[in-house]
Amino acid sequence: MHTYLDLDKFPLDRPDDPAYADLVARCKSEISKGGMFNLDAFLRPEYALAEAKTHTPKMDTESFNHKRAHNVYFTKSVPGLSDDHPALKLFETSNNTLCNDQLSGSVVEKIYTWAPLRRFLAEVMNKPALYPMDDPLAAFNVMRYEEGQALNWHFDRSEFTVTLLLQAPKEGGLFEYRTDLRTMDDPNYDGVAQLLAGKDPQMQQMNVVPGTLNVFRGVNTPHRVTPVKGDRARMIAVLTYYETPGARFTETEQLGFYGRTA
Numbered sequence: 001m002h003t004y005l006d007l008d009k010f011p012l013d014r015p016d017d018p019a020y021a022d023l024v025a026r027c028k029s030e031i032s033k034g035g036m037f038n039l040d041a042f043l044r045p046e047y048a049l050a051e052a053k054t055h056t057p058k059m060d061t062e063s064f065n066h067k068r069a070h071n072v073y074f075t076k077s078v079p080g081l082s083d084d085h086p087a088l089k090l091f092e093t094s095n096n097t098l099c100n101d102q103l104s105g106s107v108v109e110k111i112y113t114w115a116p117l118r119r120f121l122a123e124v125m126n127k128p129a130l131y132p133m134d135d136p137l138a139a140f141n142v143m144r145y146e147e148g149q150a151l152n153w154h155f156d157r158s159e160f161t162v163t164l165l166l167q168a169p170k171e172g173g174l175f176e177y178r179t180d181l182r183t184m185d186d187p188n189y190d191g192v193a194q195l196l197a198g199k200d201p202q203m204q205q206m207n208v209v210p211g212t213l214n215v216f217r218g219v220n221t222p223h224r225v226t227p228v229k230g231d232r233a234r235m236i237a238v239l240t241y242y243e244t245p246g247a248r249f250t251e252t253e254q255l256g257f258y259g260r261t262a
């Protein structure tokens, strides 16, 4: 993994090294304060860009164009909320996705299945362990956003999401988020409506370099990717882990996100 990953700067393979404990402490502190942390250029940028290039032909011909109007919850309705409530405002999403069953042998797969990464993430997230999903579509993906494509406001299904930016666009394609807009006890529908109306002063933007590993607590922090501008696509790998082994999407979720079941 030394070839691909900057393990000198981020010693995930050396848990007994004092630098490992320092890194865990830094990431824990960032995630508890702001809901995310970044390992800048964790995947060496030249390999990130090479990976983007490798997946481009398949992306052109075999990817699923995830294109739909959806609300932040990805559900048709929310019990107790009238269908015209502004928190249920619909937005357009469009991107192209390759699933893990289309990415076997890739560097992204090597990273997803590399046990030290899971152990490190579990430690930072205060979990006894983390496991890969047992889902041929949802475990890890590579998503591409070309000019005009975007991922609109949403809350994630999983408690947190791990991404690796492979290629950055020339302009646009920015990740925007609003930390802890809701809690498990308070759905804060009025706050959601205010964010969707573009009126939340606490919204933030993140911009990262290719190869950066981002860990983001997205279950209560709504986020989006703004439309890409220019002729260089944004490509990003999304890695999903759960606290229990064997996690799978339902068939409805698989169809909604990937256009097929498997």
Ligand SMILES: O=C(O)CCC(=O)C(=O)O
Pocket (backbone or CB within 6 Å): 143, 151, 156, 161, 163, 175, 223, 225, 236, 238
């Ligand atoms: O493309 C991104 O940076 C965000 C991906 C994301 O939010 C998701 O897959 O749920």
Ligand SMILES: [Fe+2]
Pocket (backbone or CB within 6 Å): 154, 155, 156, 161, 218, 223
């Ligand atoms: Fe998300």
